[in-house]
Amino acid sequence: MSKESGSRGSEAVQATGERPLLQVSGLKKYFPVRAKHLFSRKKERIRAVDGVSFFIQPGETFSLVGESGSGKSTTARVILRLLEPTAGEILFEGKNLGLLSTEEMRLARREMQMIFQDPYASLNPRMTVGEIVGEPLAIFNAGDSSQRARRVSELLATVGLASQHAKRYPHEFSGGQRQRIGIARTLALNPKLIIGDEPVSALDVSIQSQVLNLMKDLQEEFKLTYLFISHNLGVVEFISDRIGVMYLGTIVEMAAKESLFRKPLHPYTQALLSAVPVPDPSHHRERILLPGDIPSPSAPPSGCRFHTRCRDCQEVCRREPPDLYEAEPGHYVACHSRASRP
């Protein structure tokens, strides 16, 4: 798969000690864009994910945060190979997913499941809840139909629904309940890794906490590992152990939650954190406003991708893309201005 050379800085981001459950190195996903003019030969590519590297240890929750268009969801889909990666390596328990055949990958998906953002769109409206939750079991021929039915009621109970709900259709449930159904489906095959693609952003705030608590409880109960994708820093702070901040297809900073929230190193992270509301009226904090919009991923800025909106922008930032380097133990950042300061 590594048609293009491994991305800059990808070697730096390797887990030490224990073998990580998931190790992603130099992951790239480019989407070809059809030419605007009939005779135009110029091929445009949207660089949705452009050299992303991170690792996730067993049992931890790793979050990817960033604004819309930063490539978070694409990263998730490429890991599950719902989209084929353009370049890079995905190691799951040391197994290179990129080298698996379609059929081998299908079997490997038993170990890694995904919770989708929109609980209204991710459940087939023509199937009963029982069929939806039991589908993974049916696909892999686990047990006979009565065993499956028993497992479905068990799964529904696990996520806080009743077994008689199995006969109903998704439209009879609220958003939060539907997301519970989606979670029950992901648990059916006892996976090791669950990827949550903004699993709570479509829900009411009051329901969000219920679902997040459920996810935390399940993690403890079943020793799950989460890759959690969100644009909501509050949610991320609640659920994560480690966090990666994405901007225009690259990870600009990655650290343990406490370290990142206490001492953000990248100017983008600092701006993001300054926007988190604090429930204290007497608290006054400098709000860092980013000028302009996120640039188009089809023509990303030269050098550091953030330089067009950065308040610390220097000459070198326009020329050279910064490497992700370990500024403090376990705290990675990709920024020239940090690099110049020891």
Next chain:
Amino acid sequence: MPDLLKSPAAAGLTVTEPPGPPLPAPDAILTGGTVSSPWSEFWRKFRRQKLAMVAGAFIVLLFIIAIFGPVIAPYRMDQPDYNNMLAGPSLQHLCGTDEFGRDIFSRILVGTRISLWVGLSSVLVSAFFGTILGLISGFYGKWLDAFIMRFSDVLLAFPGILLAIGIIAILGPGLGNVIIAVAIFGIPIFARIVRSSALTLKNTVYVEAARSVGAQNKRLIWKHIFPGAVSTVIVYFTMRIGTAILTASSLSFLGLGAQPPTPEWGAMLSSGRNYLDQAPHVAVFPGLAIFLTVLAFNLFGDGLRDALDPKIKS
């Protein structure tokens, strides 16, 4: 894969107490406790469409006539009465008699079976092949899609009746060949509508979700995409029956389909044409039978479409 079924309870974990805050009692949120299946939902919507209900009743009547036609007919359909040729409608002969003195009403009753058989069987064949081609085309895309769709375009470029005449010219006249001709003509229409449904459905999140839990293409197509396309297929199926009956009658009218003395409505209309001046009823009654049947299937199809359309909320 027995380990997949290993329950959390078996692993010594308790499942009796669901984690997370307790939910409100299920039936407090959900409607009344009755399970509302898609069928009852459909029936509730369909019942309100009076015209479609009448059309549906008429279609049921047609099927009864198709089954029992020869039994309930007052005369034998090929029984001539040379003393009573081209007689107008009367109490003895409700629709009058034709040029051989045969009872037109009886012939129409017997002919119902032919028309329904031609309509149903040809559309069934169209829908079967059209749906499969449409699913393949929409789901796999690329060159398969291009190939199937260009082929459909070629078929659709012919006016329907011309294509049917062309096919009959190759296969020879006769009712069986009419069915084949009408069926071939309908395949691209089904292929197109199913393809467009498949294109929409294959990009839904729930199809992606099914793929992410490990569903194979076969399962995605038959469990997730086909059920979504089936309501459109049913609607077009009903509507096409009307068109198919009309096309088949037209072919018989032109002498390419059913041959005399078969009481096919189109063929009856054709022979009645010669006596339009003296005895218009010979052509009018078979024509009326075709008209009412086609109209009933179209109205019924309209009603089905409205009842199956999830966007029309009642």
